[in-house]
Amino acid sequence: MSPTNASPPRPSPAEVARRLDRAQALCAARGAQLTALRREVLELLLLRQGSAKAYDLHDDMRERHGRVAPTTVYRALEFLMEQQLVHRVDALNCFVVCNLDHSPHTHPHDHTMMLVCSRCGQVTEMHDDPAIEAIRRALQDDAPGFHATGIEIKGVCGACQSPPASS
Ligand SMILES: [Zn+2]
Ligand SMILES: [Zn+2]
Structure with a gap:
């Protein structure tokens, strides 16, 4: 633990x-x-x-x-x-x-992006990022009628990628 x-x-x-x-x-x-x-x-x-x-x-x-x-x-x-x-x-x-x-300002779920580290489980929440807007626009063109309720990107965070300190 x-x-x-x-x-x-x-x-x-x-x-x-x-x-x-x-x-x-x-x-x-x-x-x-x-x-x-x-x-x-x-x-x-x-x-x-x-x-x-x-x-x-x-x-x-x-x-x-x-x-x-x-x-x-x-x-x-x-x-x-x-x-x-x-x-x-x-x-x-x-x-x-x-x-x-x-x-107090609300943020629609499809304007929020979650970066999820698959090693440590750390979640980083992003708002108003150009990448989110680009995904939304691409979805409108490529998947009309699809309603996104959230964007999650799986990966490995910076801390988990840095090499362990040599002993
Ligand atoms: Zn991590
Ligand atoms: Zn939030």
Whole structure:
């Protein structure tokens, strides 16, 4: 269970609290309710460096509360995805916290691109990149009627490609 070389540091409690408060304010501004449960699932995801599978979050919830139905976690994740505070990454079957730091502007899924490292599992979320626009335009021409709901690119991140330090 040693951490992978590229995993980012665990966020500080102050940083987690700050992001949760931002999420709370954002939901309130939209007339959506970030209930205690939904807030806790977001907190657990942040504590897992912003990326986790649903069953990991379910484990975390059970550790804190005992018996928790898996659907409880899924429903909270669905809400968080609707609010674009969290995204699903199909390539890894996991969920990631949106890296826009919960800014109030929304970003359609087909304007977002996820770079997924198949070695360390790191996910980099990109917005407003020319590559995204090019893919969207090409799809319009080549696959009319196809509605993209997200762009994921699998590969190996820079950190995983750099050679191990010689001993
Ligand atoms: Zn996002
Ligand atoms: Zn990597």
